[in-house]
Amino acid sequence: MKSMDTTVVICCAGMGTRLGIGTTKSLVSINDKPIIYYLINNLKEYDDIRIVVGFQAQQLIDTVTRYRKDITFVFNHDYKNTKQGESLSKALVGTRKYILVIEGDVLINNNHFNSLKKIESEFIAYTERKSQEGIPVMIDDELIKKFNVEDSKYEWSGISYIEKSKITKADIYLYEMLDCLLPLRGVKVESIGIDTPSDYDKAVNWAITNIRNL
Amino acid sequence: MSTYVFLFDLDSTITKEEILPKIAEAINKKDEMRELTEKAMVGDIPFKNSFLKRVEVLKEISIEEAKKIVASVELNSEIVKFIKKNKKRCYVVTGNLDVWIELLMKKIGVDKSHIYCSKAETENGYLKQVISVADKELITKQFVQPIVSVGDGDNDSGMAKNSEIAIGYGGVRRIANSLIQNIDFAFYDEKKCAKFLEKLL
Numbered sequence: 001m002k003s004m005d006t007t008v009v010i011c012c013a014g015m016g017t018r019l020g021i022g023t024t025k026s027l028v029s030i031n032d033k034p035i036i037y038y039l040i041n042n043l044k045e046y047d048d049i050r051i052v053v054g055f056q057a058q059q060l061i062d063t064v065t066r067y068r069k070d071i072t073f074v075f076n077h078d079y080k081n082t083k084q085g086e087s088l089s090k091a092l093v094g095t096r097k098y099i100l101v102i103e104g105d106v107l108i109n110n111n112h113f114n115s116l117k118k119i120e121s122e123f124i125a126y127t128e129r130k131s132q133e134g135i136p137v138m139i140d141d142e143l144i145k146k147f148n149v150e151d152s153k154y155e156w157s158g159i160s161y162i163e164k165s166k167i168t169k170a171d172i173y174l175y176e177m178l179d180c181l182l183p184l185r186g187v188k189v190e191s192i193g194i195d196t197p198s199d200y201d202k203a204v205n206w207a208i209t210n211i212r213n214l
Numbered sequence: 215m216s217t218y219v220f221l222f223d224l225d226s227t228i229t230k231e232e233i234l235p236k237i238a239e240a241i242n243k244k245d246e247m248r249e250l251t252e253k254a255m256v257g258d259i260p261f262k263n264s265f266l267k268r269v270e271v272l273k274e275i276s277i278e279e280a281k282k283i284v285a286s287v288e289l290n291s292e293i294v295k296f297i298k299k300n301k302k303r304c305y306v307v308t309g310n311l312d313v314w315i316e317l318l319m320k321k322i323g324v325d326k327s328h329i330y331c332s333k334a335e336t337e338n339g340y341l342k343q344v345i346s347v348a349d350k351e352l353i354t355k356q357f358v359q360p361i362v363s364v365g366d367g368d369n370d371s372g373m374a375k376n377s378e379i380a381i382g383y384g385g386v387r388r389i390a391n392s393l394i395q396n397i398d399f400a401f402y403d404e405k406k407c408a409k410f411l412e413k414l415l
Contacts, residue, residue, distance in 0.1 A: 058394060061384075065402050069385075072410060073400040090398065093379070094413030 001117050001161055003046050007095035010039055011087045011174070012104030013054025013079040024056045025194055026104035027063060030207050035105060035194070036060065038211060040067055042113045048072070048096060051104075052087035054079025082171050089169035098122075099167065101174065103158030107203060109190035109210040116159070116187060123185040124178060125159040130202060133195035135175045137186070144186040147175045157191040160184075218414055219357060221373060222297065223350075223365035224308035224315065224331075226386035228322070230288040233310060234268050237283050243271050257368030257392050262347045265309050265332065269344055276339050277313050284310075285317035290385065292408035293364070298323050300415065305330065309348050309369055313341070351376065362414055364407070368392045379414065383407055 012026040021028065026036040036051070043049055050072040053060050061073055074091040076082060088101055108125075116125060124144045126137050134155030138146040147156065156175055166181055178184070192206045193199065225233050238247035247268060254264035272280070297304045301323060307330045308315065319329055330353045333345045351372020354361060360378035363370070367390050374380035374396035382389040382400040385407070389400060401407035 058391070061400065061402075065384075070403040070406045072406060075394075075398055075400070077395065093399075094410060 001046075001098065001100055001119060003048075005097045006046060006100055006161075007048045007050060007091075007098070007164070008043055008046050008100045008102065009074075009088055009091045009095075010036070010049070010051045010102045010104050011084045012036065012060055013052050013076040013082075013087045014084070014104070015055045015079065021197075024054075024060060024104070027056065027060060028105070028194060028200070030107065030204055034063055035107060036064055037067055038107055038207075039102060039104070040064065040071075042108065042110065045117075046100075050074050050091045050095075052076050052091050054087070084174045085169075085177050086171040088167065088174065088177070089171075092164065092167065092169065095164050097164060098161055099164050100159070100161050103174065103193065105194045106158040107192050107194075107207055107211060108157070108159065110212045112189040112191070116161075116189065119161065119187065121161075121185070122163060122181075123161050123187045125157040125187050125189045125191065126154045127157045127189055127191045129153055129155045130192055131155070131195060131199050133199070134193065139186050140183075142186055143183040145183050147179055147182075154188075157189055158193050159189070159191065216414060217359050218303070218362045218378065219359045220297075220300065220304045220411065220414075221307045221354065221357075221361055221363040221377070222293070222304065223363075223367065223370050223373070223383075224306055224310055226366045227364055227383050228290060228293055228297070228306065230290050230386055232387075233284055233287055233314075234272065236287055237272050237275060237280050237314070240279065240283055241272070241275050246271055254369070255367045255387070256390055261309055261367075261369040262349075265347055266344060269311070269334075269341065273341050277336055277341065278339060280314050281317045284314050285321055287318070289322070290404045292404045293383075293411075294322055296408045296411050301325070301328070303415075304328065307331075307348065307350050307353055307363075307373060309350075311341075311344070362411070364411075365393065366390065371396050381407065381410070 052074045054076040076087045136152035138149040235247045305328045311334045332347045335342045354373045354376035362379045363373045363377040364381045371392045380397040382397040384402045
């Protein structure tokens with residue numbers, strides 16, 4: 001993922017209602033820092049970062065600009081009625097060859113993220129299944145063949161690296177957008193998403209062993 | 215190449231500091247001015263009322279002196295560079311007065327036909343009265359080509375609503391709440407903002 005070829009899009013517009021704490025998920029605090037801090041901290045060498053905001057847009061902007069100012073904020077005002085596909089579509093204006101799209105509630109192991117940076121072609125990152133809310137994936141010969149399969153040990157991590165020209169603008173879930181591009185290279189990472197209160201407790205413990213500079 | 219025309223607010227978008235408080239400084243009325251400006255920018259009082267009040271405070275300064283002060287305010291150089299490079303497609307849409315911004319506009323290289331602003335009558339080198347206050351929503355409705363607008367204040371919301379791509383620039387002051395509700399993109403770094411504008415050409 002060379003910086004000059006890559007636009008990073010972090011989707012943070014949603015309300016995170018399943019988590020039930022009234023805060024957009026990227027602002028949820030894990031060991032005293034918001035999730036968005038960990039995401040940005042991993043992206044120091046990238047200079048085209050776009051964060052899609054909606055619910056609590058101003059709070060999110062205030063938080064992010066404390067850490068880094070050269071961010072493009074993209075607004076999805078209709079966040080209540082739309083999915084991440086709509087957010088991603090809005091962010092695509094003037095982007096580069098590849099889009100690294102990341103869901104705003106994902107924590108990823110630092111070393112694993114650094115390994116992803118060395119990959120120069122499309123991939124979908126997957127992780128061991130941790131939550132009932134995750135999107136299970138079928139892996140075969142290091143390829144992601146299918147989403148939403150039953151009995152899989154693995155789930156989509158919420159991180160994908162895709163050529164911009166292949167993205168169809170539509171108001172659907174991100175995995176639905178990726179679905180028509182399968183099979184795609186799958187890369188296993190250690191990551192965790194936060195959808196429910198029980199995910200949150202897991203994530204706090206997970207972060208202690210997987211994230212540097214807590 | 216796109217067909218966009220680019221519309222820029224002046225205060226705190228093209229300039230790095232606010233213009234009216236800067237003029238007020240010369241006649242020791244900065245605090246009074248700051249309070250009125252603040253209320254207008256966040257939308258506590260209508261822009262037109264606030265602007266007329268602010269002009270009243272600044273009437274005692276000569277036009278020549280005011281012009282010079284305005285032309286000396288610090289600018290967002292990357293945004294100015296974009297405007298200079300793309301003169302034909304760039305317009306300044308500001309509530310500020312024609313007689314005060316004249317020199318600054320020359321300095322930036324914006325032709326008279328590319329300026330939409332408030333207008334005033336002068337007498338013996340001093341401001342006599344304001345003739346019209348620019349309404350950005352009405353002004354932008356007149357454009358035929360699709361608009362990319364850049365602004366930061368409450369009075370930029372109407373312009374944002376009429377834009378194909380509305381950008382908030384928060385590098386100088388916080389983007390007004392009402393404008394945040396109407397923009398597609400926000401920038402807090404002028405280089406980043408100028409680079410994005412380049413991609414829209």
